Amino acid sequence: MPELPEVETVVRLLNRQLAGATIDHVEWKVPSLLKGNIHTFSSLFHHQTITSVTRRAKYILIHFHHGYTLVSHLRMEGKYREIVDNQSTPSPYAHVLFYLKDGRRIDYQDVRKFGTFEFIKSENLHQLKSLAQLGPEPFDINDIHAFHAQLSKSSRSIKSILLDQTFISGLGNIYVDETLFAAFIHPGTQGKELSLIHVESLIKESQRILKEAIESGGSRIRSYSSGQPMDGQFTLKINVYQKHGTPCPRCHHRLARTVIAGRGTHFCPRCQHDSYIPFVVGITGSMASGKSTFLQRALSEGYPVLSADDVVHSLYQKPSIQRQLKHLIHPNVIQNKHVNGSFLLEWLLQASSHVKKLEAWLHPRVINSIVNWLKKQNTIAFVEIPLLFQSHADAFIDFIVAIDRPFEERKKTIQSRHPNRRWEPYVLLDEKNMWKQYRPFIDRIIENEGSLEAFHQRIHDLLQSAIAASRVE
Ligand SMILES: [Zn+2]
Secondary structure: OOOHHHHHHHHHHHHHHHOOOEEEEEEEOOHHHEEOOHHHHHHHHOOOEEEEEEEEOOEEEEEEOOOEEEEEEOOOOOEEEEEOOOOOOOOOOEEEEEEEOOOOEEEEEOOOOOOEEEEEEHHHHHHOHHHHOOOOOHHHOOOHHHHHHHHOOOOOEHHHHHHOOOOOOOOOHHHHHHHHHHOOOOOOOEHHHOOHHHHHHHHHHHHHHHHHHHHHHHHHHHHOOOOOEEOOOOOOOOOOOOOOOOEOOOOOOEOEEEEEOOEEEEEOOOOOOOOOOOEEEEEEEOOOOOHHHHHHHHHHOOOOEEEHHHHHHHHHHOHHHHHHHHHHOOHHHEEOOEEOHHHHHHHHHHOHHHHHHHHHHHHHHHHHHHHHHHOOOOOEEEEEOOOOOOOOHHHHOOEEEEEEOOHHHHHHHHHHHOOOOOOHHHHHHHOOOOHHHHHHHOOEEEEOOOOHHHHHHHHHHHHHHHHHHHHHO
16 A cells, blocks of 8 residues: 555655646546546546645645646555556556647556545645644644643554544554654553653654655656656665565564554554553473573562463463363363363374464463563562474563573483373474574573582572663663
8 A cells, every 4th residue: 555655655756747738528438436426527637737736744735727726546566557648548448538638648557446636626625524624744743842732641552643633643553663663662551651762763763764755756757757656666765664584684583573553553562662561571491491490580589470371281271271172173182171181281292283283272371461461560570481483482582591401301301201101202292392493683692501509599580681681771
């Protein structure tokens, strides 16, 4: 969908090609694109001269010398194309043909036919419903205090507020994500939580980003030649939009994707820290690597800790979860109001699709519980998550620690944990934890080798550096 800078580029091109030109007649191949009567349109606009083409938000305003304006919106993929010879055959997607007296033709093309046209007396433009309900563009906001006061009444997320064209117009999904990243604001922050400094930065960054995009469209205008589509496409310098899974260009944390206001939302969990949760240290690593030792140590030093495995166990106690598990896996997975661990293990080992199925169902529920717990903590919290990256928990973690321990030693621990049961399946399942492939996103790796005492010392040192990191941010 063309965003404001693209529409601005189209407007500048149209203005260059159309200002001063006179319409001979307009052919509506798809009359439904026009909101209004075609005969009225013809009697008003045929043989009239265009004075200029301007823009209001993403609406293109084609002004005529006799005091009428044609309002065009490209919606999903509408575009204009200048045809030098008006006798040439139009494309099957050219739905509106503007024949000019000078022999040229401007075709409006729209594969999906979502675009709209309406017309009105220029002096009544502000009364046109689609324009009347538009909020100001970022460029029009001069009174930051008034805008801040307006935001402070809203408990909606800033992402959905910025997408709301009646509140502020001209910012689409890409520009909202890029602006929030530039302003260091988490997209889920409620309007009323934003400080004046936040709001100032928000307006300043949105103006800067839109301006840069418009300027980059300017090069397209300079290189434009007749016959090309006037679609205003150009490459924008993107930092976060659809870049989830890659390193943040500022801090190298893994960029995350979530859904807010029904739209894909891309952000850096560290630079755009969620103000509702504390600084979160995430601990990951394979089975029996020493994650619990780390957690116990943090607890004994007085910090709040949570283990994803404990969250799973308490979820498994809930009758509603047990009902869903029966449905998802097999009725026998629940016996005497408990999850039958060995049945579950056998089922998981039957097919790798089973593991995927359980994880897809379980991860969001575990993440939800963890986030709810985090919201009750104050400045720092430690969370142990074996599949930290695969469950997308890194979307709310600031500092990632992995614990590495040689396989043979881990195997011994796993064996000792299951003396009377087969332990091989656990080793097999453990192989699916491939945390090492996320190495670039891990802040610290602790080796669990040698004496327990030495391991404890390394944990203690790491706790100190994690706390120091939390104070810097
Ligand atoms: Zn970052």
